[in-house]
Each structure stands twice: as C-alpha cells, then as structure tokens.
Amino acid sequence: METLQNLALGFSQALTPDALLYCFIGVTIGTVVGVLPGIGALTTISLCLPLTFHLDPLLGLIMLAGIFYGAQYGSSTASILLNVPGSAPAAVTCLDGYPMTRQGRAGIALFVTTIASFIGGCFAIVLLIFFAPLLAQVAIGFSAADYFAIMLLALTAASTLGAGAPLKGLCMMVVGLILGLVGTDLNSGQFRFTFGIPALADGISLVALAMGLFGVAEILANVTSGQLPVLENARVTLRSMIPSREDMKRFWGSCGRGSVLGSFVGMLPGTGPTIAAFMSYAFEKKISKTPEQFGNGAIEGVTSPESANNAAVQAAFIPTLTLGVPGDAIMAVMIGGLLVHGITPGPQLITENGALFWGVVASFWVGNILLLILNLPFIGLWVKLLSIPYKALFPAVLLLICIGVYSVNNSAVDVVLTFVFGLAGFCLNRHGYPSAPLLLGFVLGPLIEENFRRAVLLSGGSLAPFIERPISATFLMLTALILALAGWHRLRKVPVKPVE
Amino acid sequence: MLITRLLLLCAALCLAACGGESASTASNGEFPQRPIRVIVPFGPGGLADVTLRLAGESLGQTLGQPIIVENRPGAGGVAATNTMLNAAADGYTLIVLTNGTAIAESQFELNYDIREDLRPVSALAWFDLILLVNPSNGITTLEQLLEKGRQNPQGLRIATINPGSTQNLSAELFKAEAGIPATIISYRTSPDVLTALLRNEVDLAIDAYTALKGAIDGKQVVPLAVTGSRRNAALPDVPTAAESGLPNYVVEGWNAIYAQAGVPDDVVAKLNDAIVQVARLPQVQERFRELGVEARGSTPDEIQQRLLADIEKWRAVMVDAGLVQAR
C-alpha cells in the first residue's frame, strides 16, 4: 500500500505541466539525437547535462532521464533503415532490422521496435518500483568470479552471431577480444598496444569501433557495389506498419524474454545495454526453432535485443537510486548532475527526497508513454527518409558519423580509428567475415579478463572460487554444456546447424 | 515542425545559459572582453567538472564575462592540454590542472612540458581521500585495521580505481607507510570500488568523499580516516591518518586553474584576483563543503610549488610500486 501511496505522490510530481513539458523536451531531444548515428544516450546526456544545471533538480532529472531513454528508442531507427547503428547497443538491431528493410518491411520493424522498447522499459520500471531494494541486494551479491562466469557464457553462446560461416565468426570474435586489450591494463597499469598514442591509453572507443564496422563499412560496401541501393519507394500506409498475426505470435515471447534478460543484465553494475542486447539476441537464436532465419530478417532478432536494451537502461536505475551505485557510465553522469544540485543518490535519497525519487520514477512511465505516442507517427516520417536518393544520403550520414564519434570524447583520433575500422570491416565483410562477433568480443573481453584476474587476486591466487561459488559454478557448467553439445554435433556429423 | 520549434527552444535555453554571449561587452578595453573558456580534462559530472561549474558561475559574475566549460576527457589530460596549447595565449582559454596532472607527467611521453608551456593562475579546490571499511567487520579505527593487517599473513585487500590514479597511488603509499602486506585490487570506477566494499570482498577502500558521499551518509560504509593534513569539514569526527598512527601518510588532491605561458602578467593577476575572491564567497564555500571539498585560492607561485612537489612525490611512489622506470 505504501508503495502505491508513494507512486501517487510521484505522479502528482510528474504530471505537473512543467514536469510534462521537460519530460516531453527530453524524450524529443533524445529521440532526434538518438537517431543520428554515433550519438547515443551517453553523448547526448553529457552534452545536455550543463543545460539542466539551471533547472529545478526534479525537472532536470526528468529531462535527462527523458533524453536517456529517448536516445535509446531513437538509436534503433538508423540501424533498421540504413544498417548504421545510432549507438553501440543498436548494432545488434542491425543484424535483423536491416534485412527487414531490404525486404520492404521497414515499417513493421520500426513498429515492433517501438512496442518492444516500450514493453522492455515498462517491465524494468515495474521491477524498479516494487522490488528495487531487494534486487539491488541481489545484484550486489555477484562477485568477480560470478561476473567472469556470466560473461564467459555470453561469449560462448553468442560466438556465431548473425549469418555466415561459424569459423569466420570465431576469428572475428578473437580479433574483438584482442582489440579489447588495447589501452591501460587495469591490473598493472601497463599500456598495451598503444603505440605511444595517449588517446589509446583509455582503450579504443566503443563508438568509434561500432560506427566504423557497421556504419562506414556498410556505406563503403554500397558505394563500391556499382549500383547504389534503392531502399524503398512504396508509400507508407498505416497498414504497412502493422505486423501480421504470425509476426505478433513471435513477437510476444521474444519480447518477454528480452525484457527479463535485459533487466537482469541492466541491474548488474558494470554491464550495460550493449551486453544485454547481445545476450538476448544470442539466447533467442539459441532457443529458436528456426535459427537459420536469424540474420535474414527474423522479427525476434529485432524485438528481443530492443526490449532487452530498454529494460537494461531502466534497470540500471535500480542500483543507482537504491545504493548510489551507478549501473553504467550514463548513470554516473546523471549522478554528477544531481551532485551539482547538492543531492546525493543513495539509500537515504528515498527517505530524504521522497518526492524527487518517486517523481522521477513516475516520470519514467510518463516518458515511455510520451515516447510511444511520439514514435508511432514518426515511423512514417523515418521511412520516408529512405526515399531520399542514396547518393545524397550517404555523404550526409558519413558526416554525422564523424561528428557523432568525435563528440564522445571530443577526440579526432577516434574519428581516424573509425576510418581504419571502416576500411578493415569493409574488406573483411566482403569476404564473409561478420562484424557482430568482433564487437561482442570487444565488449566482453575486458570484462572477462578483469573479473578473472580480480577473482584470482581476491582469493589469493586460487581458482577455487570459480567452482565453489554456486552462481559461478552454474554458469560455468552451462558454458561447458554448450561447448559439449557443439562438439557432440560435430562428432555425430549432424547436418551442421550453426551451433556454437 | 515540432522538432524545429523544440530545437529552437533548446537553442534559446542554451543562449540563456550562456548569458547572451554577444550582448555583453565590457567597457574600456580591459580584460576580459569576451567569454572565457575553461578546459576540463574530465567528462561532465566528475569532481573537477562539478567544482569548476559551481565556481564558474560566480567567477563569471566577478569577471563580467561568462565562463564556458569545455570537457576534453581522457588520457591523463593530454588531449585537454593540447587543445589548450593550440589556442591563442591571451588568457581567454584556461585549463584545469589537478594532482592527476602531476602523475601523468611520469606516466606518459608528453609532447609538451607542463612546467614550461603553462603558467599557474590559482588553486581552486582542495580535497582529501577517505579510508573506508565495511561496518560488518567490527573495525572502527585505523589502528584496528592496521592490527588486522599485521596478523593476517595475506595482508589487507585494498580496493581503488585504476592504476595510475591518485587513489591507486595513495594505496601504494599506504602500503609503504603502514609497512604491512597488502594486495591492491583495481576497479574500473568509484562505484565499482564501493560495490566491492559493500560486498565485503575487500578490507579497505580508498576514494574521494564526493564519489562515496551517499554510502557514507547512509552508513553503509564507515570512514576510518582522511588523508589530508587537516580533518575534512564534511566529516569533522573522522581523524586524519596522521592522527591515527601513520604520521607521514598525507595525500591532498587539488584542482587549479592554469593559463598558457605567454599570457601577460596583468591578465594573470586579474584572473588570480577573481578566483581567490570567488573561493572566499560563502555560497561557494558552502557548496564545496557539501562535496567534501575545500574552496581556497592561492598565489600562482604557491600552486606551482605544489605541482612540482607532487610530480616528485608521485614519481617516487610509482617507481617504488614498479609502475614506471626510474629516470
């Protein structure tokens, strides 16, 4: 009952005209900027943070949160339409979203993305409202050994993402793992593969890598194909956006699984939406009866990562607001915003600043509904983008990629890296080496190394915690099971399904 | 259409925030004539950024021109310093240097010399680090912790952020000063350090007050000591490490404003005046104190001495810890 009273207090805060206005401004800026390639939620929030310093804390936070999930919604749009991800997590959406566009199903892809995002977001908000303190305790109970085991499972399960030959995918994954090593070794402080370039000391920028491999490589492939793609010239009617009954049947299950998985990954500090999206995609492919459709426009390949990444971003608020532990970099920036207002997040936030806490939580809901209203009519507009001739579109998209990558760290070196990865990705893709496993290896590699070494350090040089801790042992067993199954299929010479 | 209007609205907000940069111009040709840009070598929301933004507003009023904060994060401030050095040496581009700058000096091959290419203006903020433990272990004083470390053959497990950070090197220094065996375990961010302590997988965490304020106020973690030469105004009951049996263990972080070497003396003097004055303002003092930071200006010479001393201090720690080769 108390929760409901609190919620009522929250809505009374979130439904004032001012709060609605700033929520609306936030989600609109977020959506528009999120659509732009390379500019994800983190960059947008960093850029807009100073704007909120002059606002009332509640309004500022509502606006920032709006930008945050608005960008998350928006970033899938360019993935689906142009195979240019709006942000790193949206790279996963490219895998099946873009094939859907090529099949003339762009409207449907955007529609289900919007709905899936909404469901994922709402699911995590429900968790946040009713179970936040409990879940935060669970999340914080995961030790380094457990993280290691989970990440290893994710890597194993997802090692053949997208379409293409499994061996080539594995090669690319290892390349990703290697690229993840670049920068300062977290344990010794030693610089690895930085070649004396200071900008590389912090590692390769994820955005630069994702934009190069997906955005630039895709454009180069189109430009050199001799025939520029004509993506869509059909008029978008409301009907062309509505998924068929068959689509919807596949939609609900994948969306539900994505929401659960995304919430779980999101509330673990130190993970984030990219990992959530990859994991749910891999999971969906694993349990699918038709895994061969993945990478060729499977609707589950769009809905499950989209619901997962939105659930993850909302679930990231669980440890932030209850323990003061930001789930990811974006949360850290938002906490900085609060500090400027003299408010410290943490367990006492709910008691001391109840109106603020519940106001923000309620505004999440308001914002998600605003986004739904905002996005559905936008779909037609976005699809019309495709009627711009490609030769006019791609130079502009390239410029937006440059700016987007630059804006993350205000670093020109990052843009040079995008160029390098674009060329390399183009060459490798041309020969059937997929980009997605590389990105996954890059994201998970550092986490795997870091947590493995930390677990060993914490146990004083023993490998025992990996087997002794129940969470870790369970996940390691699952990993072994997957590997054993793959080996078994090989041995039996079962017609090689793309099993990992 | 809606978007256009909203963007225009944002633009208006932006302009309002900047105080209408083109509108105001100071009279009689005195510095400053236009907005001053200050480069922060960290992302928005960090300690250096937040303190500068808090002081920046008052500083802008004192100088009669707005202060524009520009974030150039990454790589020990190398990118930020290069941006600074590429601008004109007229005092309209300033940079925030920190104790981290003194460390980067030994860490990176730099294409500039911080001592030659920049000139000091004033210190702005001073802060200490906090030694924290998990309350469930029953340890309430630094002495008890040291005793535990001596008795345990594995020594203490200390959590800090990445190697080469002030926090991490402070842990190295702690290990050396306390003379007990210890394993330093690195985490990526301050929240990760806090999580490790909450999970009770480490015996001690060393970090800045700002980063862990929520957990300290919420009594999730217990501060044992502060590393400054004086007690922290935000934690008046917490003794300094020197009071608690480690007389030589003092770590003080600072943020200071620097200009380019070629900036004229009168401009530096004017800026110094303004910063020292702003640091004394009650509202600035108050807001800084909430963050566990002390607002205090200095003479250019004072902060330069501190920078030089810290370069030597941290180099010695890094050499001892095997993080860099002795030069």
Place this chain on the structure above:
Amino acid sequence: MNRSMIVNILPPLALMLFGAAIAVRGSAYGVGSLTAMGSGYLAVAFGVLLVLLALLQLLSQWHESKVAAGSENAFPWLALLLAAGSVLVWALLVERIGFIPAAVVQLALACLAAPVSDWRHTAIGIVLFSLASYALFVWVLGLPVPAFGG
C-alpha cells in the same frame, strides 16, 4: 591458382599475421601464469588462438577449393578511396580549419564517390547541410569546435 583464389586466401593470411604480431608483441608485456597473469598473458593466448583459427579457415577453404568470388574486374577503387578518405580528411581537418570548412570538404569528397548529376544542387546541398549540422551540434548541443579556424 587463379586470381580470385589468391584474393580469397588473403584475409585468413592477414588475420594469421595479425595474430602472430599480437602474440609476439604481447609476450613483451610479461606473460606470467594462469593464477598470476601478466599484462601479456591474454594477448599471447588470443594471438595464438587467432593464428590457429585463421589457419583452420585457410585449410577449409583450400579443401573446398570452390571459391565464391565477386567479379573483381572493375573494382571502383576511386569511389572507395573518396568515401573512406572523406572520413579521414574530416578527422584531420576539423581541429585545424574549423567545423564548417571540414564538413564542406568531407561532403564534397563523399559526393564525388558517386556520379554527380547536378553540380549546382549538390553544392547548395553541401553548404546547407554543413550549416545545419553546425547549428545542431555546435550551437544547440555545445560541441566545442569553432565554425572556422582551429
């Protein structure tokens, strides 16, 4: 061995070379052991793994010997160079000559990668889009790059 076959063995060869280089360079960072990993442990492990995987890939291609290759006779090198180069050029110019000129140069180079039919319209489009992106990113979102000059 025909030309397309050579082209097809190039990627695995390049990956092997890359893996080997990483392993060699990584070994200099200190390898250590599984329970006391040096900074180079995983670099060596991943490098060697990549060499093995790429070798396997190479052998499987050899074995199949039916190679699917695109018609390589007229590869549009110039288009590739212009489109990819435009990104590099933007990166090199933006902090030197400012946002707007860098954007104009980038857009112009990229436009040249595809056949240009109407010069005047293209030029107007380039200038307008440069200005619009300047307005959005620098003016509204506060990206710290000057319009002109470094």
